[in-house]
Amino acid sequence: MSTSVLPQHPQARDFPMLPSTPPDSLRITIQDTPKGPVVELTGYLDLATTPMLKAACTEVLRGSADQRMAADLEHVSFCDCTGLNTLLHIHRLAQKGDGWLRLCGAGATFHKVLRITGLAPMLRCYASAADAFNDVAPSRHAGSRP
Known part of the structure; x- marks a missing residue:
């Protein structure tokens, strides 16, 4: 008697808001x-919401065997320097375990900011999470600091 294995569908869960996060400012799913965990962000990445992003991504990395994850920024409507710095911090945290954080779904303005700040080689952007995970090449600047 043979048993067939059904394809597994992605499991989604909302990360609970931290008490210090303003209501309706950031949703993390x-x-x-x-292929790996995808952190979907909706709302603002700023001084008030980055502690929640750090907590969520730290939890994801703790549960990830290969320390690799993608952050979907398609629904991020605002990102200040604190948000950008937090994404870089998470990427460096993942690198400590030979992993990475890759971004996907970012708009043209976000791409421009990454180029202007010199962070584009480290915070690599892709059209989709699948594209991010399919690029198996190691980061070109794996241990560098901006």
Whole structure:
């Protein structure tokens, strides 16, 4: 008697808001996909919301065997320097475990900011999370600091 294995669908869970996060400012949904975790962000990345982003991504990295994850920025409507610095911090945290944080779904303005700040080689952007996980090349600047 043979048993068939059904394909696994991504599991999604909302990361709970921290008490210090302003209501309706940032929503974080974590998608557990077959290729790896995708952190979907909706709202603002700023001084008030980055502690929540750090907490969520630290939790994801703790549960990730290969320390690799993607952050979907398609629904981020604002990102200040604190948000950008937090994404860089999370990427460096992942690098300590030979992993990475890759961005996807970012708009043209976000791409421009990454180029202007010199962070584009480290915070690599892709059209989709699948593209981010399919690029198996190691980061060109794996241990560098801006």
